[in-house]
Amino acid sequence: MTKTIVVALGSENKAKIRATQLGLESIFKKNNTDNNNAVDFKVIGCSVPSGIRDQPLSDQETMQGAINRAKKALENTPEAEFGIGMEGGIHHITEPVDKWFECGWIVVVNRNNLDELGIASTARFELPKKVMHEILVNHKELAEIMDDLTNKKDIRSNEGAMGVFTNSLLHRDLIYSHALVFAFSRFTTPSSFWDDQLLSKNPTADK
Numbered sequence: 001m002t003k004t005i006v007v008a009l010g011s012e013n014k015a016k017i018r019a020t021q022l023g024l025e026s027i028f029k030k031n032n033t034d035n036n037n038a039v040d041f042k043v044i045g046c047s048v049p050s051g052i053r054d055q056p057l058s059d060q061e062t063m064q065g066a067i068n069r070a071k072k073a074l075e076n077t078p079e080a081e082f083g084i085g086m087e088g089g090i091h092h093i094t095e096p097v098d099k100w101f102e103c104g105w106i107v108v109v110n111r112n113n114l115d116e117l118g119i120a121s122t123a124r125f126e127l128p129k130k131v132m133h134e135i136l137v138n139h140k141e142l143a144e145i146m147d148d149l150t151n152k153k154d155i156r157s158n159e160g161a162m163g164v165f166t167n168s169l170l171h172r173d174l175i176y177s178h179a180l181v182f183a184f185s186r187f188t189t190p191s192s193f194w195d196d197q198l199l200s201k202n203p204t205a206d207k
């Protein structure tokens with residue numbers, strides 16, 4: 001009998017649900033005979049608090065939101081083996097250039113060990129100064145600004161700001177799915193890659 005892995009996603013955002021489906025399809029692809037991970041999977045999206053501000057302003061805060069969401073989703077979904085948290089946020093780089101960048105942070109947590117977190121970020125892109133002005137001075141959320149800028153509705157659940165700033169080449173679901181594959185690697189690659197045993201002895205230690 002094929003095993004079904006149940007995964008709880010801490011969001012009902014359609015782009016994040018699609019990203020999770022896409023990521024898990026490539027991780028657990030059944031028609032790839034070389035794939036030792038091949039199984040069925042089921043995604044349950046649920047609304048959970050991120051525990052941070054609606055518009056996170058640093059990588060640290062955004063990652064914390066993703067951790068909180070992954071753990072809460074798992075807690076709220078007893079049948080799930082893994083919890084996933086996805087959080088979009090911005091980060092300020094001051095040197096060698098003064099610019100703000102947007103990316104998503106993705107966290108995977110397994111029920112067997114809540115302290116073992118798989119964490120990755122998406123690719124990043126620069127946000128224009130006028131968008132940052134709306135966020136920092138007028139305290140608007142990126143979602144609202146993107147809709148105003150494009151005259152569209154609900155960009156956050158569709159192509160995302162990523163899609164807008166790449167002329168629709170790279171949509172939020174695809175980019176988040178790649179980060180999910182990285183975050184899951186903690187659980188899908190050999191555990192020997194991740195244990196604390198050093199690869200080589202410190203050459204000076206024996207002297």
Ligand SMILES: O=P(O)(O)OP(=O)(O)OP(=O)(O)OC[C@H]1O[C@@H](n2cnc3c(O)ncnc32)[C@H](O)[C@@H]1O
Nearest residue numbers: 011013087088141142143146155156160161162172
């Ligand atoms: O329903 P949830 O899961 O909360 O999804 P969200 O897109 O609203 O929320 P996030 O917490 O991931 O993102 C934090 C803020 O940044 C906005 N944001 C993040 N990525 C975005 C994107 O690609 N396009 C538009 N807005 C985005 C988002 O709408 C929030 O205002």
